Amino acid sequence: MTSPVNIISSVAASPSSLTSSSIHDHIRILRRKDSAALDYIRQPKILHPIENEDLRLLILENISQEAVRAFRAQGYHVDHYTKAFSEEELLEKIGQYHAIGIRSKTKITKRVLSAASKLLVIGCFCIGTNQVDLKAASQAGIPVFNSPFSNSRSVAELVMSELVALSRQYFERAWEMRNGVWNKQSKNCWELRGKTLGIVGYGHIGSQLSVLAEAFGMRVLFYDVINLMPLGSARQVESLESLLSQSDFVTLHIPELPETINMISKKELSQMKKGAYLINNARGRVVDIPALVDALKSKHLAGAAIDVFPFEPAANGDAFDDQLNSWSSQLRSIPNVILTPHIGGSTEEAQRMIGEEVSQAVTRYLNYGSTLSAVNFPEVDLRAITNAEGNQVRICHVHKNQPGVLRQVNDALSPYNVEKQYSDSKGEIAYLLADIADVSPADFSRLRERISGTDANIITRFLA
Numbered sequence: 001m002t003s004p005v006n007i008i009s010s011v012a013a014s015p016s017s018l019t020s021s022s023i024h025d026h027i028r029i030l031r032r033k034d035s036a037a038l039d040y041i042r043q044p045k046i047l048h049p050i051e052n053e054d055l056r057l058l059i060l061e062n063i064s065q066e067a068v069r070a071f072r073a074q075g076y077h078v079d080h081y082t083k084a085f086s087e088e089e090l091l092e093k094i095g096q097y098h099a100i101g102i103r104s105k106t107k108i109t110k111r112v113l114s115a116a117s118k119l120l121v122i123g124c125f126c127i128g129t130n131q132v133d134l135k136a137a138s139q140a141g142i143p144v145f146n147s148p149f150s151n152s153r154s155v156a157e158l159v160m161s162e163l164v165a166l167s168r169q170y171f172e173r174a175w176e177m178r179n180g181v182w183n184k185q186s187k188n189c190w191e192l193r194g195k196t197l198g199i200v201g202y203g204h205i206g207s208q209l210s211v212l213a214e215a216f217g218m219r220v221l222f223y224d225v226i227n228l229m230p231l232g233s234a235r236q237v238e239s240l241e242s243l244l245s246q247s248d249f250v251t252l253h254i255p256e257l258p259e260t261i262n263m264i265s266k267k268e269l270s271q272m273k274k275g276a277y278l279i280n281n282a283r284g285r286v287v288d289i290p291a292l293v294d295a296l297k298s299k300h301l302a303g304a305a306i307d308v309f310p311f312e313p314a315a316n317g318d319a320f321d322d323q324l325n326s327w328s329s330q331l332r333s334i335p336n337v338i339l340t341p342h343i344g345g346s347t348e349e350a351q352r353m354i355g356e357e358v359s360q361a362v363t364r365y366l367n368y369g370s371t372l373s374a375v376n377f378p379e380v381d382l383r384a385i386t387n388a389e390g391n392q393v394r395i396c397h398v399h400k401n402q403p404g405v406l407r408q409v410n411d412a413l414s415p416y417n418v419e420k421q422y423s424d425s426k427g428e429i430a431y432l433l434a435d436i437a438d439v440s441p442a443d444f445s446r447l448r449e450r451i452s453g454t455d456a457n458i459i460t461r462f463l464a
C-alpha cells in the first residue's frame, strides 16, 4: 500500500515538471488510485441533528464578524444584532432560537431561560459568566461556554511594558514632558537584564510572562500552590516569602479566592527587597492597597503598577475617586505608580480569539455534543465518528444526576452495538454521550421515545 509519505515523496521526486495545479491533479490521481492510502488520516464525519429543523442562532452585542461568519459557514441561520437585549426583548424572541451569543450586558435570567423552549447552548463571548444564571441554565440542560484564557498573552505583554516603565521611571518622565518639563535622569533607572522577576501564580499568564521575561535576560522565579514544570530556566520556589525576598520585581497572577484576598499585605510587603517593584494585573482584592501606599511612601518599594481594583467604575468616564475606594487619591499622588483601568486583556487580538474560541465551543456542542470547557456542565467528549463509520449515530443525553439512569438508557441501547460511551456528572446534572452503530430511521423514533421518556431526561439529541 502506498503511504501518504510515499505519495508526497513521489510528487516531490520531479518538482520541476509539476506546476502548482498539476501537483494537485497529481495528488488527486494518486488519491483515486489508492484512496486506502489516506485512510489512516481519520476524517471526522460532520454530524447534524437528525431532526430536520434548521438551527437558529441569536447573536447579540456586536460579537466579532468572524464568529458570525464561522456560524454561517456551518449552515446555521444567524440573526446578528449590535446591541444587548433587555429581558423583555429576550422573553419575546428567545423561544425561536437554539443558541444565543452574548457579551456581558445581556442578562440571561431564570425567567428568560424558562421561555427558551428550544435553547441548547449559551456562548458568552467574554471572560466572565456572571450575566448568566448558571444554575438555572444547567438545570435546563444548557451548557454555557466562555473564553477565560484568550487574553493571557495580552496581559503578559502589558506586564513586560510595566517592568520597563517602572524600572526606567519613564511614565513619570513622559508625564513631566507633557507638562513642558525636561528632567533627564539616570539615577535609580535600571535595565531588566540580570534582574529577578518573581511570578506569583504560574498559570496561563504567569507561564507566558516567564518566557518573555527570560528573553529580556531576567532570572525568573515563581511561586504556585501546585508543583509545575518550569518553562525555560525559570525556577519554582517553595514559599511566597522566599520569592518576595529574592525578587527585584514581583508580579501577581493568581485568582481571587478566600485565601488570596489581601495575600500581599503589610507583612509580605516588608519581606520584599528594598527598592523592589510590585505589579498587580490579577484581581483587585489580592493586594491590601493601604499597606502598599505605606510601603511606597516610606520608599521601601520603588514603584508599582496596578490594573485591577477592589471597586472599579461601572462605565468609561465615571470617576475613580475616594468615594469608590477610600485610598484612591493617596495612591494617585505617589510617584512611579502606574494606574491603568483594567486593560490587561483589552486588545483586538484577545477579542478576536474570544470570538474564535467561543464560536468553536458552541459549534462543537451543536454538531458533536462536546461539552469540553463548559463552565456549568460536566465535561464530556467522544472520539469523532469517522467518515468510514458513517452508519453510526451519536446520542447526547442530558439528564438529572440520579440513580438508575444509566441502567434505563443502556437497557434502551442494548439491541445495538454501542461503539463508545462516556458519562459524567456535575452537581445535579449528568451528561451521557454514546455512539451506536446500525440504527435505522425507524429505530430513531423508538429510541428517542424510550430515552426521552425516562424520569431523569432533560434534553436528548441525536446526531448523525
Ligand SMILES: NC(=O)c1ccc[n+]([C@@H]2O[C@H](COP(=O)([O-])OP(=O)(O)OC[C@H]3O[C@@H](n4cnc5c(N)ncnc54)[C@H](O)[C@@H]3O)[C@@H](O)[C@H]2O)c1
Pocket (backbone or CB within 6 Å): 148, 149, 151, 152, 155, 200, 201, 202, 203, 204, 205, 206, 223, 224, 225, 226, 253, 254, 255, 256, 257, 259, 260, 281, 282, 283, 307, 308, 342, 343, 344, 345, 346
Ligand atoms: N487585568 C486583566 O485584564 C486580566 C485579564 C485576564 C486575567 N486576569 C486575572 O489574572 C489572574 C491569573 O489569570 P490566569 O489566566 O493566569 O489564571 P490561571 O488559572 O491560569 O493561573 C492561576 C495560577 O495561580 C495559582 N494559584 C492559585 N492560588 C494560589 C495561591 N494561593 N498561591 C499561589 N498560586 C496560586 C494556580 O495554581 C494557577 O497556576 C486571574 O485572577 C485573572 O482573573 C486579569
